[in-house]
Amino acid sequence: MKPGYHEIYSRYRDNIARGVLKPGDRVPAIRVLAAQLKVARKTVETAYAILIGEGYLVSAGARGTRVNPDLLLSSPKPEQQATGTLPESLIGQRERAGFLRPGVPSLDAFPYKKWLLLAGQATRAMRQEEMLSPPVMGWYPLRQAIARYLNISRGLSCTAEQVLITSGYSGSLRLILDTLASRSDKVVFEDPGYFMGQQLLKRIVPRLHTVPVDRSGLNTDYLLRHHRDARFAIVTPSHQSPLAVTLSLPRKQQLLDWAGQNGAWIIEDDYDGEFHYTRKVLPSLKSLDQHDRVIFMGTFSKTIMPSLRIGYVVMPASTVDAFTDCADIVASGQPILTQKILTAFLNEGHFFRHLKKMRALYQTRRDWMIAALREVYGDRFFTEQNDGGMHIVAFLTKGSADRDIARCWQQHQLQVNALSEWYCGSGKRYGLVMGYNNVRTYQEAVELLERPKQQTLEIMD
Ligand SMILES: Cc1ncc(COP(=O)(O)O)c(C=O)c1O
Known part of the structure; x- marks a missing residue:
C-alpha cells in the first residue's frame, strides 16, 4: 500500500x-x-x-x-527506542508545542492536509487589491462566517457588522479598553485569573481590582459589596481560567443585572467555551444578555492553533461606531491570507467537523491524564469534577509548595503552571495547571508524569 x-x-x-x-x-x-x-x-x-x-x-x-x-x-536510550518515545534531546523541539502546556490544542490531530489545500486555493485566488492594507475591522466574509458560527453554536444573535477580527486576547482586550474605557474607570478581574491577562492589565489599567472565584465562579456578592462602581468586569464564565469551574446561573443573572443597572460592561472571554464533555455545550453569558452589556471575545487559538493569531470581538450594537473610529486609528487589521483560509475552513464545514472530533479526543485524553495522575502519584494530587475546557488543575492534597513543584516539572520539560501564582489576594489554593491535549496515549501520560516523580515526592514530604 x-x-x-x-x-x-x-x-x-x-x-x-x-x-x-x-x-x-x-x-x-x-x-x-x-x-x-x-x-x-x-x-x-x-x-x-x-x-x-x-x-x-x-x-x-x-x-x-x-x-x-x-x-x-x-545518543538514544535503548528503552526509548523500544517504546517509541522521543529521546530527551528532542523534547526541547516538541516542547515548543508544549508537553502539558495548558491551552494548546491537539496538534497531531489538526487536518493539515485540508488546511494546506485551502491555503493553496486562497493564495492562488489573491487579487491585486487584496494585497493592499487589510480591512481594519476584518475581512467581511470572515466576519459573516464567525457571526453565523456564534449564532448557531454559542447562542448569540449578532450580525457580521458587530464582529471585529483581532490578533487574539491582548489585541481584543486592548481595543475594547481603548474604545470604551477612560483612565479613571475601575476594572475588575477574576482572582485567580488568567496569568497573561493579569500581567497585561496591570500594565494598562490604573484602577485594577480583583474579585475572588469559588466553586460557582466569580463571587458576585463580593463584586456587589466592594466594586459595585466598577465599569468593566472581565470574566471567563464557561470555564473559569484557571479553576475550570462554570459560573452558576444565578450568578450569571446577578452579574447581568449589575451591568444593566450600573451601565457597566462585562467582557466575556470565551476562550475555550467550545469544549464541554459531559453535557451539551453551555450557552454563553452573552446569549442571556438582555441589555446588551456583554462584550464577547473569542479566539481560534484553542480550536485551531495558537500561532494562527486570530481572535474576535462581538461589539454591542450601540458601540460599533466607537469601535470603528478607534480601530481606524489604533489597529491595522490582520493578515488577509490567513483570514481567507480560515473563512474557507469555516464555510466548508471543516471547522465543525474538527470541533466534533476534538471534543471526543479531548475527553479521552483528559481521562487518561486524570487516571495517570492517580497511578503515578496516588492521592497526593486530586482533581475536582468539572466538565469542560482544555486543562485540568491537579490540587495538592497537602502543603503549599506548588511553585517548587512546577519549577521541578519545568526542568523535566513539563510546562505546567503553579496555581498559586495566578492569585493576587488571599485565599490561595495550591496545585498545578496542566494541559493534556498533546498526550497521545495513556502510557505517554504515565511516562511524562514519572519523570519528576522522585523529586516531587521529596518536595512534598
Ligand atoms: C483565559 C484565556 N483567555 C484567552 C486566551 C487566548 O489567547 P490568544 O487568543 O491571545 O491566544 C487564553 C490562552 O491561553 C486564555 O487562557
Whole structure:
C-alpha cells in the first residue's frame, strides 16, 4: 500500500529520533521522493510541511531541505527506542508545542492536509487589491462566517457588522479598553485569573481590582459589596481560567443585572467555551444578555492553533461606531491570507467537523491524564469534577509548595503552571495547571508524569 502523508511524516520523525538521520543531513526533494514512493507530490509536500512546522526539517530554498542542524541529539536510550518515545534531546523541539502546556490544542490531530489545500486555493485566488492594507475591522466574509458560527453554536444573535477580527486576547482586550474605557474607570478581574491577562492589565489599567472565584465562579456578592462602581468586569464564565469551574446561573443573572443597572460592561472571554464533555455545550453569558452589556471575545487559538493569531470581538450594537473610529486609528487589521483560509475552513464545514472530533479526543485524553495522575502519584494530587475546557488543575492534597513543584516539572520539560501564582489576594489554593491535549496515549501520560516523580515526592514530604 502506498504510504500516506502521516506515514511519511512518522518515518522521518522516527529516523531522526533514532539518529539514523542526523542534524544537517539533506533529505530528498519532494518530486524525487514522490516518484520513488509512487505517491502524489502533495502527499510528500504535506509531510514535509509538518516536519518543517515542528522544527525537524528546515528548508534552505534552492539548496534543498535538511534535518534541522540545530537539533541537539544525544545518543538514544535503548528503552526509548523500544517504546517509541522521543529521546530527551528532542523534547526541547516538541516542547515548543508544549508537553502539558495548558491551552494548546491537539496538534497531531489538526487536518493539515485540508488546511494546506485551502491555503493553496486562497493564495492562488489573491487579487491585486487584496494585497493592499487589510480591512481594519476584518475581512467581511470572515466576519459573516464567525457571526453565523456564534449564532448557531454559542447562542448569540449578532450580525457580521458587530464582529471585529483581532490578533487574539491582548489585541481584543486592548481595543475594547481603548474604545470604551477612560483612565479613571475601575476594572475588575477574576482572582485567580488568567496569568497573561493579569500581567497585561496591570500594565494598562490604573484602577485594577480583583474579585475572588469559588466553586460557582466569580463571587458576585463580593463584586456587589466592594466594586459595585466598577465599569468593566472581565470574566471567563464557561470555564473559569484557571479553576475550570462554570459560573452558576444565578450568578450569571446577578452579574447581568449589575451591568444593566450600573451601565457597566462585562467582557466575556470565551476562550475555550467550545469544549464541554459531559453535557451539551453551555450557552454563553452573552446569549442571556438582555441589555446588551456583554462584550464577547473569542479566539481560534484553542480550536485551531495558537500561532494562527486570530481572535474576535462581538461589539454591542450601540458601540460599533466607537469601535470603528478607534480601530481606524489604533489597529491595522490582520493578515488577509490567513483570514481567507480560515473563512474557507469555516464555510466548508471543516471547522465543525474538527470541533466534533476534538471534543471526543479531548475527553479521552483528559481521562487518561486524570487516571495517570492517580497511578503515578496516588492521592497526593486530586482533581475536582468539572466538565469542560482544555486543562485540568491537579490540587495538592497537602502543603503549599506548588511553585517548587512546577519549577521541578519545568526542568523535566513539563510546562505546567503553579496555581498559586495566578492569585493576587488571599485565599490561595495550591496545585498545578496542566494541559493534556498533546498526550497521545495513556502510557505517554504515565511516562511524562514519572519523570519528576522522585523529586516531587521529596518536595512534598
Ligand atoms: C483565559 C484565556 N483567555 C484567552 C486566551 C487566548 O489567547 P490568544 O487568543 O491571545 O491566544 C487564553 C490562552 O491561553 C486564555 O487562557
